[in-house]
Amino acid sequence: MIKAVIFDIDGVLLDSFEANLKFYQNLMTFSGHRPPTRQEFPPLFHLAMWDGIKKLTGLSKDEDIKKIWEMGKNRKSLYPVELLKMPDGIAPTVRTLNKKYLLGIVTSRVKKSVFESPELAAMQKYFQVTISYEDTLNHKPHPEPLLLAAKKLDTKPEETVYIGDVENDVRAAHAANMKAIIYSKNTQTNADRYTASFKSLPKLISTL
16 A cells, blocks of 8 residues: 655656756856757756766766756756746645655755745645755665655655656666656556646555
8 A cells, every 4th residue: 555655856746848958058058068959958858967967068077077066056057947837736636645645755856956946845845755866875767765765754665656757767666666657648668657647646546
């Protein structure tokens, strides 16, 4: 029986494609590198910022990557928060789930950026635990972030479901011995369930 529900942020709790694209364009320009085009960005969207910077710049030395990562982390290059959007149905669904399950967040975002969306910040009280990039040595698809969240929620992995939007999220969940639900129009994954409607999550979770 499921006792805890953990959410990803980018592509799930927030539609952040436009905001992240503009951020990386700003960050690359600010640091003296070529900004990505809209066509080049989709494969980079779900990468942690460190990995996105590494891909975009071609840098190999950690100290060089870290300089740019720190610029992004500390928002020396502005992040367009106004472009962040919360998909329909998320707020009431989270409130409904909160009545029955423990809720958490596991994201590849840096800690400072987790609740920078005003809409998501207004819902922070519903999440008992938040695991961000700096909280673990390993990152998705490694199971460490999800296992840490389950530990903090005091639930067993097999009693937990992770809501993501790409195959990497499924791989992380299954590696942690958790169930996985994909929130996306893409059904070509190994997820236990999938949905394109956030409002259907309570019913889906009840079938796991």
